[in-house]
Amino acid sequence: MLIGKPPDVPSSEITSREAYNEYFNRRRSERRSFLRGVVAAGAVALGADRLAELAANLIDPRIAALAGTKLQTVKSPLTTTGEQLTSFDDITHYNNFYEFGVDKDKPAKNAGGLPTRPWTVKVEGKVAKPLTFDIEALLKLRPLEDRVYRHRCVEGWSMVIPWVGYSLSELIKQCDPLPSAKYVQFLSYFDHHVEKWYGEDATIFWPYSEGLRMDEAMNPLTLLTFGLYGEVLPNQDGAPVRIVVPWKYGFKSAKSIVTVRFVDKMPSTTWNDQAPNEYGFYSNVNPNVDHPRWSQKTERRIGLPFYEQRRTTLMFNGYGDQVASMYNGMNLAKNF
Amino acid sequence: MHMSANSANAASTANAARLAIMKRSTVLILKTLVWIGCLLPLATAIYEAVTNTLGPDPTAQLASITGLTALWMLAGTLAISPLRSLSPRLSWLIKFRRLLGLFVFFYASLHMLTWLGLYAGFDLTTITADITKRRFIIMGVTTWLLLLPLAVTSTTWAIRKLGGKNWNRLHMLVYLAALTAMAHYWWKVKTGVMSPAPYTLVILVLLGIRPLLAWNRKRKARAESSRPGNLASIEP
The missing domain is CATH 3.90.420.10 (Oxidoreductase, molybdopterin-binding domain)
Structure with missing residues (x-):
């Protein structure tokens, strides 16, 4: 799983959990779609179906943790x-x-x-x-x-x-x-x-x-x-x-x-x-x-x-x- | 805390001469380092208790720190004799065994205090029930009781008073204490949990290697003495 380490900030600047989660999820999905794009393009270029499949499994969006999502x-x-x-x-x-x-x-x-x-x-x-x-x-x-x-x-x-x-x-x-x-x-x-x-x-x-x-x-x-x-x-x-x-x-x-x-x-x-x-x-x-x-x-x-x-x-x-x-x-x- | 058969001759002139080779300042530095190393787990625990950073379950954490420290230091004292037999250059290790042994007793006592205070709340009925009903507590208390006479007789005065032979015999209790500590640990954890395995393995190796080393020593001694013109070696 791709986990970004939050930057060190003074405690006065620490954002609320909600804001952080939102930021974190957005960043993660950006990174994921970018990675998927790059890997998929590479795989297509090589014509390597197996590789594409492997890459898709590695960064399967379904595995993305939903923890932290607000529930009604x-x-x-x-x-x-x-x-x-x-x-x-x-x-x-x-x-x-x-x-x-x-x-x-x-x-x-x-x-x-x-x-x-x-x-x-x-x-x-x-x-x-x-x-x-x-x-x-x-x-x-x-x-x-x-x-x-x-x-x-x-x-x-x-x-x-x-x-x-x-x-x-x-x-x-x-x-x-x-x-x-x-x-x-x-x-x-x-x-x-x-x-x-x-x-x-x-x-x-x-x-x-x-x-x-x-x-x-x-x-x-x-x-x-x-x-x-x-x-x-x-x-x-x-x-x-x-x-x-x-x-x-x-x-x-x-x-x-x-x-x-x-x-x-x-x-x-x-x-x-x-x-x-x-x-x-x-x-x-x-x-x-x-x-x-x-x-x-x-x-x-x-x-x-x-x-x-x-x-x-x-x-x-x-x-x-x-x-x-x-x-x-x-x-x-x-x-x- | 204890002496094995091979170090019974520790007072022999050859050993004394070799130990004396180490400079006083080196010994002082090493002793200081050992003290610091041995006090570190306690210092960390106190710091974390004061700052409330012992983790989600501070009571269990204090019991775990003190117990595991005592266990591994006990393994450390048992490792000294086998290590010394590897090379005469490691003879100096004996200088630290008493200190390490006393720290085993120190941490074992703290460990028992976490049970008496934090778990049983110094409540006599709870303590009695624990001692009579729970085998892991029985094994824990037994271990502490086995270590107690070793700590009491750790002074030079006590060694002299008892005489080397008796003192050695008494301090063989440490082998038993290592085994009862092992039983205490296994019976404490849930069935199927393997966390006591590393300690068990180390202790069994350290205990099992002793007869082998003794046999090897005897074989060497026989070979030496049968050689004509050779003065019997006092070396272990």
Whole structure:
């Protein structure tokens, strides 16, 4: 990807993010079309079709990152109030997206080549209408809402993120799941050519798989997410579309999804497969159930000084009013 | 912090003579550099903590800096003996092992403090639960407890009091500490995450090479002593 380094300027002259993005996108598209022109002319002159094809792939405009594009949004009654938002910089540079590397700063560096256009989401399995949605159609399916959610990672850290999206139930309703559909499975994008082999960092079977029980998937809080901070999702945060389940540990919220599959049995999910004693299928945020390797009673809020980070973890991450009834009569220590 | 069998004779006249060759001023300069190098991770951490530039998760960053520094310095102390056996010209390295070893203990202690303070909030119930339930914490505390007697007996007075043989035997605990630190690291990271692999490889090589070097030394010594008219060499 062609990334221009912004010139060094005194902080007083630093432009707003919007202005910078506009400038940056314009410059990038100018550079790209110029390059395409030059390379195409050269290829034609040489009569080298193969070369032209190669060049077209190298600077494929479809791979151009759309991150930063403003989204039109509406307010939502389901948004979380009274929390200080985590900065855009921390949300986009402290990521667990293992397909792009294990260290938290790796996805921001490595996810640039994720081809977010064209993009389709295939709905399959036990549904009356198995449909394939183009990302543009998905974006227009329902009005996009601003939803601030607390985000609690199983590792013990947390953020407050202003997501953009609409309830996943809106998509599910379009596909008429059959009565036999008891669970929904989400599969993330994976391509060895794009997501280089980070075998030295982790040994995990891709593609990433996650799942929810039907009632969990239909809960209005479960968000089909397209953006954050009012803008298109940066690739490292799961562009172009991901799931956000705010009362569960972060790994339940699958990124960059390409398949939504309705199934009759509890689907196999990545971290549960990896270490079933550490990551349960439900993985509801629960301060009373320790992770085998650490307590979940408290968490560290990202972006604060070290002496202010520690805070109490809330049952269901503070969303008990909306979700607790789904687990009535269930032993949550056993079904962790 | 420890002495391997080959350096047990470190007090021997030949070695003493060779070590004395290095000029006092050179030693002073090198010692200063080692001090600066060893304090650098701490200085960086303090600077970043004060300026709030430890990154998105300062608590985890402090734990990571102190832990990794202790691990790699531990590997450094274990590298000194094998390096010295490569060439007599590297004998002087022994002058820095105690210092490096004490810094291992220093960073390991800071690392443990990040757990006690920033993770457990000095809360006794949390600390007890951690120690009794979590194997990576058990391994971490074990490592610190193994390093403690080594740090305590690092003074010249203690070496004299214990006697070279006992002191050497005691300081063999460092091998165990290197292994428990390794277990601590592996059990800390998620299943499938390979980040402890480089440290593991280095430690296993440094530990594995020792019997080989000892065998090679014995072979040489036998060859030397069987040569007629040769005065038995004291060289390691």
